[in-house]
Amino acid sequence: MKTVVFAGVVTMTLAATGFAGIGEDEKQIETRYGKAGKDLGGHGEVHDVGYVSNGFMIVVSFVNGVSQREGFTKPDTSPMSDQNIKDILGISAAEGTSWQEGQAQGGDKMWNRSDKKAVAIFPSMGKFLFVQDVNFVQPK
Numbered sequence: 001m002k003t004v005v006f007a008g009v010v011t012m013t014l015a016a017t018g019f020a021g022i023g024e025d026e027k028q029i030e031t032r033y034g035k036a037g038k039d040l041g042g043h044g045e046v047h048d049v050g051y052v053s054n055g056f057m058i059v060v061s062f063v064n065g066v067s068q069r070e071g072f073t074k075p076d077t078s079p080m081s082d083q084n085i086k087d088i089l090g091i092s093a094a095e096g097t098s099w100q101e102g103q104a105q106g107g108d109k110m111w112n113r114s115d116k117k118a119v120a121i122f123p124s125m126g127k128f129l130f131v132q133d134v135n136f137v138q139p140k
Contacts (some may be wrong), residue, residue, distance in 0.1 A: 022118050022133050024067050038110040043139035069132035092131045
C-alpha cells in the first residue's frame with residue numbers, strides 16, 4: 001500500500017511541476033526545468049540544451065527558440081521502466097489528449113498523440129524516450 005501511495009504522490013508531483021511541452025519557448029522550458037545544466041551546441045537549425053529535473057536528464061532540441069524534441073533518460077542511463085514511460089507520456093499529453101501506441105520498426109516502440117501534433121519514440125535499447133513534434137527531423 002505504501003508503494004501505491006508513494007507512486008501516486010510522485011506522479012502528482014511530476015504532473016504538478018509539469019514537463020515542458022513541445023512548442024514551448026526557452027523561457028517556458030527554463031521555468032519548468034530550471035537553469036540549463038549544459039549547452040550541448042547546435043546542428044544546423046537545431047540547438048540542444050541539457051537539463052536535470054524531476055529525476056530525469058532531459059535534452060531539449062530547440063528550433064528557432066521553440067522546443068521541438070525532448071529526450072528523457074535516467075541520470076545513471078539505466079533502462080527505463082514501464083512506469084517511467086507511462087509517467088512521461090502522461091505528463092507529455094497536452095490537455096485533452098491521449099497517447100495511442102503506433103507501429104514502429106526494429107523493436108522500437110512509438111506512440112501518437114491524439115491531437116496528431118506529437119509522437120513519442122522509445123528505441124529498443126530502452127534507455128531513452130523522445131517526445132517530439134511530428135515534423136521534427138533530427139539533423140545528421
